[in-house]
Amino acid sequence: MPVYSMTGYATASSGGRSGADSGPAATAAVTVELRSVNGRFLDVALRLPDELRGLEPALREAIAGAFRRGKIELRLTAGRDADSGWPQPGTEQLHRLLQLENQIQTWLPKAAPLSVHEVLTWCRGAVPAAPLDDAALDAARSAIAGLRDARAREGARLVAVLAERVARLRTLAAQAAPLVPAVVGRQQQRFLERWRDALQAAGATQTMSAEALQERALNEAAAFAIRIDVAEELARLQAHLDEIERLLAAGGEIGKRLDFLIQELQREANTLGSKSSALELTTVAVEMKVAIEQMREQVQNIE
Numbered sequence: 590m591p592v593y594s595m596t597g598y599a600t601a602s603s604g605g606r607s608g609a610d611s612g613p614a615a616t617a618a619v620t621v622e623l624r625s626v627n628g629r630f631l632d633v634a635l636r637l638p639d640e641l642r643g644l645e646p647a648l649r650e651a652i653a654g655a656f657r658r659g660k661i662e663l664r665l666t667a668g669r670d671a672d673s674g675w676p677q678p679g680t681e682q683l684h685r686l687l688q689l690e691n692q693i694q695t696w697l698p699k700a701a702p703l704s705v706h707e708v709l710t711w712c713r714g715a716v717p718a719a720p721l722d723d724a725a726l727d728a729a730r731s732a733i734a735g736l737r738d739a740r741a742r743e744g745a746r747l748v749a750v751l752a753e754r755v756a757r758l759r760t761l762a763a764q765a766a767p768l769v770p771a772v773v774g775r776q777q778q779r780f781l782e783r784w785r786d787a788l789q790a791a792g793a794t795q796t797m798s799a800e801a802l803q804e805r806a807l808n809e810a811a812a813f814a815i816r817i818d819v820a821e822e823l824a825r826l827q828a829h830l831d832e833i834e835r836l837l838a839a840g841g842e843i844g845k846r847l848d849f850l851i852q853e854l855q856r857e858a859n860t861l862g863s864k865s866s867a868l869e870l871t872t873v874a875v876e877m878k879v880a881i882e883q884m885r886e887q888v889q890n891i892e
Contacts, residue, residue, distance in 0.1 A: 590839065590840035590841045591741045591744055591745065591840050592741075592744040592745065592747065592748050592837060592840045592841075592843065592891060592892075593737070593740045593741055593744045593842075593891070593892040594740045594741075594743035594744040594746075594747055594890050594891060594892065595625060595626065595627040595628065595658055595659035595740065595844070595890050595891065595892050596625060596626055596627060596659075596740070596743055596890050597623075597624075597625045597736050597739035597740040597743055598622075598623065598624050598625070598736070598739060599622075599623045599732045599733075599734075599735030599736035599738075599739055600620065600621065600622045600623070600732060600735070601620070601621050601728045601729075601731035601732040601735060602618055602619065602620045602621075602728055603618075603619050603724040603725070603727040603728035603731070604618050604619070604724060618667070619665065619666070619667050619721065619724045619725045619727075619728045620665070620666050620667075620728065621663060621664070621665050621725070621728040621729045621731070621732040622663070622664040622665075622732070623661060623662070623663055623664075623732045623733065623735070623736045624661070624662045624664075625656070625659045625660065625661045625662075625736060625740065626659065626660050627658075627659060627660070627889055627890045628658060628659050628660040629658070630658060631652075631653060631656060631657060631658055631659060631661070632659070632660040632661070633649055633652050633653070633661050633662075633663070634660070634661070634662045634663070635648060635649070635662075635663050635665075636662065636663065636664040636665065637665050638665065638666065638667055640667070640721070641665060641667065641721070641722065641725055643722070644665075644722060644725055644726065644729075647726060648663060648665075648726075648729055651726075651729060651730060651733055652733060655733050655734075655736075655737055656736075656737070656740075656892070657842050657892055658842070658844060658892045659892065661736075663729070663732075665725060665728075665729070667721060667725070677712075678708065678709070678712040682712055683708070686703065686708060686711065690702060690703055740892070743890075744891065744892070747887050747890060747891055748837050750883075750887050751833070751837060751847075751884055751887055751888070752834070752837065754880045754881075754883055754884045754887075755830050755833055755834060755884075757880045758826070758830055758854070758877060758880050758881070759827070759830060761873050761876055761877050761880070762823050762826055762827060762877075764873055765823060765861065765870060765873045765874075766820075766823055768869050768870050768873070822857045822860050822861050822864075823857075823861075825853070825857050826854060826857040826858070826861075829850050829853050829854050829857070830854075832850055833847065833850050836850075842892055843891060843892075844888065844889075844891035844892050847888045847891060848885075848888050848889070851881060851884055851885045851888050854881045854884070855878070855881050855882075855885075858874055858877040858878045858881055859878075861873070861874045861877065862874035862875070862878070
């Protein structure tokens with residue numbers, strides 16, 4: 590199953606014909622634009638012309654059936670051709686209008702006669718909307734399919750970026766693991782040197798044997814090693830990376846789970862940095878945080 594981004598754009602058009610049964614039909618082009626950005630939930634905004642307001646429930650249902658998260662804006666426009674700017678009334682329409690006008694003037698002698706503009710406006714209002722509705726729904730379905738494809742393509746690019754960052758974090762973790770013993774060894778030497786300097790300064794170099802001095806330094810080094818041990822953090826970090834790779838391979842709606850795992854990665858990297866007492870480990874921790882932050886920015890766009 591592919592991984593879908595919440596960012597995308599698609600447009601589609603469909604032609605419809607509208608007109609009275611007794612008069613000539615006019616063509617109308619319906620265009621649907623869909624824009625999508627990231628969001629915690631599915632948030633749909635519709636921009637429809639008044640004549641197509643009745644399609645709102647169907648359009649919302651179609652969008653909800655295709656997407657789960659994201660802020661999606663649908664903009665629908667209906668443009669008629671030049672000949673359809675004014676309708677061409679049919680004979681039956683005009684005959685019916687004449688009858689209605691005569692009937693009204695019989696009842697209301699002071700009523701003004703219909704103007705040409707009023708006749709054309711009435712004929713335009715009498716145009717059935719169903720054919721245009723069908724064209725609008727067809728265009729909307731095509732646009733929804735196009736947006737879904739666009740989000741899938743963007744999702745594939747996000748997967749590639751995340752896979753690269755996962756590989757980077759594994760490399761950094763592999764670099765950090767052997768640094769701890771080296772740091773402990775250097776610190777052990779520092780303890781020995783400090784004890785010797787302190788004993789010489791106090792003039793008590795003969796009160797403690799070399800073995801006792803070494804044992805004391807080793808105990809201090811062992812306590813230091815326990816404080817800076819990051820094996821547990823590195824193990825958890827590797828486990829989180831394994832789970833991220835599994836989710837990326839499985840696909841589907843994984844955005845929220847990935848977001849949680851990114852938070853866990855940040856926690857392990859922060860702990861690694863707080864335990865660091867050497868420049869090498871600090872550098873690794875900082876680079877880990879940079880890579881994790883880059884992953885977090887990408888994960889915010891995944892459905």
